[in-house]
Amino acid sequence: MATKLKxxxxxxxxxxxxxxxxxxxxGVGELFLAPVGRLEETKITNYYCxxxxxxxxxxxxxxxENPNEQVAEGLILQEKGQYLCxxxxxxIGEYRTFSKN
Numbered sequence: 001m002a003t004k005l006k007x008x009x010x011x012x013x014x015x016x017x018x019x020x021x022x023x024x025x026x027g028v029g030e031l032f033l034a035p036v037g038r039l040e041e042t043k044i045t046n047y048y049c050x051x052x053x054x055x056x057x058x059x060x061x062x063x064x065e066n067p068n069e070q071v072a073e074g075l076i077l078q079e080k081g082q083y084l085c086x087x088x089x090x091x092i093g094e095y096r097t098f099s100k101n
Contacts, residue, residue, distance in 0.1 A: 002045055005033040007083060007093020012047040012060065014039050019061035037063055039079050046081070051090040060084055060092050074101040 002013050005024055012033060016024070020039075024031035044059035064081030071077045076099045083092040 003031060005031050005036060007033040009090050010048040010050045010092040012044050012083060012092065013052060015042040021066055034095045037095050037097045038079065047092055049085040049088065049092060051088050052085060056086060058086060061086055076101065
């Protein structure tokens, strides 16, 4: 089932698992992109960019890096990334993935 995941600069529509749906639900009646992390581009059917005020029938660009840096005692920032509009390069949403030691 296609699901709408909100970001700060728009939203994506993607096929996500039940586990990802639970992560995306922050208890306010909407699902959010940031807690899910990086989605496979093949799972994203379309996205909306607030800056362009347009919905696109493709996946946004996904740029990420793997800093693997310690950000707190026992907490490692594994990956940080952004979903970017393919037309204007505006940020649709961003995410951070952490691991515990």
